[in-house]
Amino acid sequence: MFRPSTRHNIPSSSSNPALEVKLNKRNSGINTSNNGGGPSSRYPYRLNFYERPPTLDITLEEFETFAIARLRVLSQIEALSHRSLPFTQLQQSITNYSKQHLLLSSNTARNVNLDEERRKDEISHWVLRLSFCRSPDLRARFIRSELALFKNRFETDDINERSNFLKSLEFDWQIVDESEKSRYEKELRSCMWGNKDDAFKNESWFKVLWYTVPDLVGSRRVFIRAGMAYVPQSLQISLVLQAFASRLEKALELTAKNLPRLDEDDRLGPVIDHLASSFLSGVASSDYQSPDGDSSGALVTAEMVDDVARKHFPPCMRNLYDRLKKDHHLKHFGRLQLGLFLKGIGLPLDEAVVFWRRMFGATMSDDKFNKEYKYNIRHSYGQEGKRTNYPPKSCQQILTQNQPGTQDSHGCPFRHFSPDNLINFLSSTYPSIDKSSNEMRDILDSVKSTHYHVACTRVFEITHGIKKGDGIGENNEPVTHPNKWVDRSRELEKEVIDRIKKNEISDEMMIDA
Amino acid sequence: MPVPVRDDPMTDYDASSPQVMNAFYRRLFPYRPFFLWLNQDQVPSKLFTHREFAFTLAGDVYLRYNSFHNADEFKKELIRLNPSRFEIGPQYSARPRDRKTLAAGALQPQRRELVFDIDMTDYDEIRTCCTDKKICKRCWGYIAAAVKVLDYALRETFGYKHLLWIYSGRRGIHCWISDQSALDLNDDQRKSLVTFLEVIKGGKEQAKKVNIRGNKDEADLHPVLNVALENLKQEFVRLVLHDQDCFATERGWEALLNILPQDRELIGNLRRDWQKDPTRSSVNKWGDLVSAVAKLQGKNQLLFKKYERAMQDVILQYTYPRIDSEVSKHRNHLLKSPFCIHPGTGRVCVPVNPELVDDFDPDTVPTVGELLNQLDKAAMENGDSQNSQRRTEEYEQTSLKPYVEMFEKHVAAVLRDSRNAKRSVKQESMEF
Numbered sequence: 043m044f045r046p047s048t049r050h051n052i053p054s055s056s057s058n059p060a061l062e063v064k065l066n067k068r069n070s071g072i073n074t075s076n077n078g079g080g081p082s083s084r085y086p087y088r089l090n091f092y093e094r095p096p097t098l099d100i101t102l103e104e105f106e107t108f109a110i111a112r113l114r115v116l117s118q119i120e121a122l123s124h125r126s127l128p129f130t131q132l133q134q135s136i137t138n139y140s141k142q143h144l145l146l147s148s149n150t151a152r153n154v155n156l157d158e159e160r161r162k163d164e165i166s167h168w169v170l171r172l173s174f175c176r177s178p179d180l181r182a183r184f185i186r187s188e189l190a191l192f193k194n195r196f197e198t199d200d201i202n203e204r205s206n207f208l209k210s211l212e213f214d215w216q217i218v219d220e221s222e223k224s225r226y227e228k229e230l231r232s233c234m235w236g237n238k239d240d241a242f243k244n245e246s247w248f249k250v251l252w253y254t255v256p257d258l259v260g261s262r263r264v265f266i267r268a269g270m271a272y273v274p275q276s277l278q279i280s281l282v283l284q285a286f287a288s289r290l291e292k293a294l295e296l297t298a299k300n301l302p303r304l305d306e307d308d309r310l311g312p313v314i315d316h317l318a319s320s321f322l323s324g325v326a327s328s329d330y331q332s333p334d335g336d337s338s339g340a341l342v343t344a345e346m347v348d349d350v351a352r353k354h355f356p357p358c359m360r361n362l363y364d365r366l367k368k369d370h371h372l373k374h375f376g377r378l379q380l381g382l383f384l385k386g387i388g389l390p391l392d393e394a395v396v397f398w399r400r401m402f403g404a405t406m407s408d409d410k411f412n413k414e415y416k417y418n419i420r421h422s423y424g425q426e427g428k429r430t431n432y433p434p435k436s437c438q439q440i441l442t443q444n445q446p447g448t449q450d451s452h453g454c455p456f457r458h459f460s461p462d463n464l465i466n467f468l469s470s471t472y473p474s475i476d477k478s479s480n481e482m483r484d485i486l487d488s489v490k491s492t493h494y495h496v497a498c499t500r501v502f503e504i505t506h507g508i509k510k511g512d513g514i515g516e517n518n519e520p521v522t523h524p525n526k527w528v529d530r531s532r533e534l535e536k537e538v539i540d541r542i543k544k545n546e547i548s549d550e551m552m553i554d555a
Numbered sequence: 556m557p558v559p560v561r562d563d564p565m566t567d568y569d570a571s572s573p574q575v576m577n578a579f580y581r582r583l584f585p586y587r588p589f590f591l592w593l594n595q596d597q598v599p600s601k602l603f604t605h606r607e608f609a610f611t612l613a614g615d616v617y618l619r620y621n622s623f624h625n626a627d628e629f630k631k632e633l634i635r636l637n638p639s640r641f642e643i644g645p646q647y648s649a650r651p652r653d654r655k656t657l658a659a660g661a662l663q664p665q666r667r668e669l670v671f672d673i674d675m676t677d678y679d680e681i682r683t684c685c686t687d688k689k690i691c692k693r694c695w696g697y698i699a700a701a702v703k704v705l706d707y708a709l710r711e712t713f714g715y716k717h718l719l720w721i722y723s724g725r726r727g728i729h730c731w732i733s734d735q736s737a738l739d740l741n742d743d744q745r746k747s748l749v750t751f752l753e754v755i756k757g758g759k760e761q762a763k764k765v766n767i768r769g770n771k772d773e774a775d776l777h778p779v780l781n782v783a784l785e786n787l788k789q790e791f792v793r794l795v796l797h798d799q800d801c802f803a804t805e806r807g808w809e810a811l812l813n814i815l816p817q818d819r820e821l822i823g824n825l826r827r828d829w830q831k832d833p834t835r836s837s838v839n840k841w842g843d844l845v846s847a848v849a850k851l852q853g854k855n856q857l858l859f860k861k862y863e864r865a866m867q868d869v870i871l872q873y874t875y876p877r878i879d880s881e882v883s884k885h886r887n888h889l890l891k892s893p894f895c896i897h898p899g900t901g902r903v904c905v906p907v908n909p910e911l912v913d914d915f916d917p918d919t920v921p922t923v924g925e926l927l928n929q930l931d932k933a934a935m936e937n938g939d940s941q942n943s944q945r946r947t948e949e950y951e952q953t954s955l956k957p958y959v960e961m962f963e964k965h966v967a968a969v970l971r972d973s974r975n976a977k978r979s980v981k982q983e984s985m986e987f
Contacts, residue, residue: 462813
């Protein structure tokens with residue numbers, strides 16, 4: 043971390059006004075002139091846990107350009123992770139992208155300036171820590187992206203170098219001895235998927251407190267007893283990643299506490315601010331924004347919802363809406379998912395209140411409605427509480443957040459319905475999809491291979507009479523947001539109406555002629 | 556004061572009346588053990604002073620972010636506000652009551668007991684005796700089975716010692732874990748623990764809610780779940796087949812057939828037989844299924860294995876704990892305090908001994924009305940000697956006594972461990 047420097051090492055205005063910033067003079071003995079091929083003592087390994095802050099001179103220009111290079115890689119990683127690519131493809135594109143912007147070679151590489159690469163990697167990491175430590179949200183996103191980058195490098199690293207690197211970290215993992223191994227043989231075996239005899243004999247286990255490997259616990263990939271998780275060597279990476287993430291998290295919190303005391307002239311501040319905000323704006327595009335400014339033209343009233351629902355709602359919203367019509371009620375997350383979506387298609391707040399009041403029907407008293415529901419509706423329009431104007435939920439959020447409980451109806455039908463119910467739902471909602479048709483089989487195949495958005499896009503194509511593979515945009519995009527479905531669906535309708543109008547006009551002209 | 560003698564000295568106390576609640580808070584609520592339980596020390600620590608309390612007052616007024624310096628202040632305020640119920644949150648990074656004077660985002664939840672909530676509503680689709688808000692001794696069986704599985708998993712698998720099970724007053728049960736390592740868990744760790752334990756997943760439209768065998772649905776069960784399954788097999792026979800008779804109606808048996816692998820012959824035969832003789836008991840129907848599957852063995856080994864796994868999943872779906880996972884995942888989730896009065900039933904939220912959970916009968920839990928009557932009666936019997944009796948706590952004269960004693964025993968164990976933990980930290984720091 044860049045220590046808040048004391049007065050005396052601030053470059054005074056009389057000293058070189060060029061781009062040299064001395065962040066910290068302490069221990070700047072490492073020079074960067076080591077142009078030899080081999081690794082230096084400062085950077086013996088390609089991988090780095092970033093434990094010691096760099097204490098060397100850097101120029102302002104480097105300060106910014108290094109950071110921007112890393113930022114590119116991190117925001118690319120974040121964008122990729124939202125695109126639900128298969129694992130290998132994801133790794134490949136991360137590797138390619140970081141080769142372009144933040145090349146990092148292993149010790150065996152020839153003809154590269156290893157120190158220079160590693161210095162860039164280190165400095166860019168520490169600079170970004172400064173810009174990303176400031177809010178819990180930024181910290182979480184920074185850690186997630188850094189973790190993905192580290193993981194990618196870890197997995198592509200030279201095996202010898204990696205094991206030396208791990209040794210240098212000196213983890214105190216407890217090794218499970220033979221007697222304990224044979225005592226829990228049955229249990230350990232059943233946690234090894236595809237258990238061959240010699241694979242079991244050769245495997246060795248570490249014993250760690252269960253909460254140091256939450257991901258392995260959550261996915262039930264390790265045996266746990268008396269609070270200890272038995273982690274096989276093959277899953278060691280989880281332990282390393284966990285250590286990386288928790289150390290980084292602690293360090294970032296510390297940086298956040300000390301940042302206000304960072305004593306600097308006003309040259310670094312703007313750079314740091316700018317870095318964080320460009321990260322935010324670069325990725326915000328995955329949120330839904332109303333396609334055109336004049337939302338007044340697309341206003342929907344409570345009366346119109348039913349009509350729009352029939353014509354333009356995607357399956358998830360149709361399901362919620364139908365259920366609401368039938369039960370006169372939805373559970374909390376269902377109301378949230380449908381409510382924000384309706385806001386997105388242009389239902390203003392006062393109409394939304396009317397809509398929900400009507401849907402709940404006479405069984406609910408006015409009193410109860412006003413007390414328990416109106417607040418939430420107003421809240422989701424940013425009129426209560428912390429006044430955030432929440433965007434409609436994207437498919438990504440619907441698929442992964444707030445999984446439906448036993449009595450809930452929200453979520454994605456392709457993901458959260460059992461196949462039989464999905465077939466019934468689709469065929470009864472969209473008469474153009476027959477139960478035993480090829481299209482239905484197509485859709486179910488996509489669902490089975492967990493490509494829910496592909497299945498949903500297929501439904502869009504069928505119900506709107508467009509070609510398979512056309513998708514919902516100019517670039518044949520798949521459905522990634524319920525509101526984008528609506529936009530495209532309305533566009534298509536407009537095109538049809540325009541065409542009819544044009545035909546009428548030309549008909550009239552024919553008559554005139 | 557001696558009341559004029561009547562034939563029937565019972566007064567009809569109404570739990571929804573403020574006077575009754577006030578009498579309860581003044582005379583019966585076990586403040587001392589309650590404070591020690593949350594605080595884990597004799598002197599007020601951050602675990603108490605930085606802890607959020609939320610009160611529900613008459614007319615649905617909800618007061619959040621209250622905190623107190625010590626047990627006396629808490630008692631005074633509780634009596635003054637006289638809430639119909641109150642909830643406990645986490646220890647924050649600062650005193651929650653000061654939150655308006657703090658910088659935005661400075662009030663962060665830090666430590667909190669690991670909590671679980673099991674509610675009967677999640678069982679509505681598989682219980683046949685009651686619906687909605689009702690609960691009886693029979694449907695309590697589901698809760699009892701859940702408690703046993705969860706208690707075992709939390710103790711044996713995760714190594715926790717200080718589990719406090721609390722009846723929620725109507726149709727559910729809560730669990731509070733006060734171990735030091737449980738207090739320190741962050742939200743991610745809590746979430747992973749819950750995901751590990753959670754087996755029943757899926758909404759209304761998902762017929763088969765147990766999917767725990769990997770992508771191909773053919774992996775072995777995790778050893779911990781295997782142990783749970785072994786224990787649940789008996790519960791399944793006793794509870795689901797005999798007591799609840801879950802597959803008696805057409806709706807019941809269709810639900811069963813729907814979650815099995817769809818082999819046309821096997822399922823078709825069963826459906827035909829059962830439609831022909833709908834009076835067959837659940838035990839017999841399950842027997843039909845078992846023998847139909849047994850016939851597959853040797854003939855069609857693949858299908859046999861598939862059905863064998865599916866039947867294990869059925870047992871889990873009908874008996875494995877259905878946890879309200881959101882409650883456990885986040886430190887800042889509020890949960891109703893032990894020894895509150897349930898506003899609907901008037902029953903006290905009392906501790907439940909997990910070893911005797913089978914014998915627990917929600918109908919025998921004391922109501923606030925009963926307790927106050929017992930106090931009246933005791934006062935009458937003691938008459939003038941009341942002054943000399945002042946020293947004892949009043950709950951000792953009521954049927955609340957065994958529950959408070961159970962609570963105190965739990966608290967003593969928590970305190971002992973917390974003291975040892977502190978001592979070892981001290982010794983360590985002395986070594987430097």
